[in-house]
Amino acid sequence: MSVRETDKNPDKFVGLTFPLDLTSFSTFEQSKTLLQQTKSNLRNLLLTTKGERVFQPEFGSDLTRLIFEQYTPDLEDRIEVAITDAIERWLPYVIVNDIIVRSDERNQNAVLVQLEYTIQTDKESLQTITFNFGQFASEEFTQEQPINKGS
Secondary structure (H helix, E strand, O other): OOHHHHHHOOOOOOEEOOOOOEOOOOOEOEEOOHHHHHHHHHHHHHHOEOOOOOOOOOOOEOHHHHHOOOOOOOHHHHHHHHHHHHHHHHOOOEEEEEEEEEEOOOOOOOEEEEEEEEEOOEEEEEEEEEEEEOOOOOOOOOOOOEOOOOO
């Protein structure tokens, strides 16, 4: 069965969504399309710190480590490299179109990262995922809630 056929079949599931949430049936929420699952896979990959996953110490990215470093002129470039390296290694079917990294002038402790991507099986569907670290004061790009890795 092809990816497109699986996406159109309401009785087939591709994987588990992230963050893990229980449904009313005491099962984990599942994604029905490859685009939904890719977004969950990206959140899982980029918010997992290298060394955090048992038996796979190289899985993850350096994104959360970089977010909490002192802001320097090259920090945005280093964040982009960390994201690109992780995706190329662990999710090679994801095509990164653009990475936007913004710091907030009013709150120096806030960083916003927006990733625009497509997948190899559906290059026409441009997707966006936004990570809002801290309280980003600007309304631009803040479609998703702030990330609190501890909860």
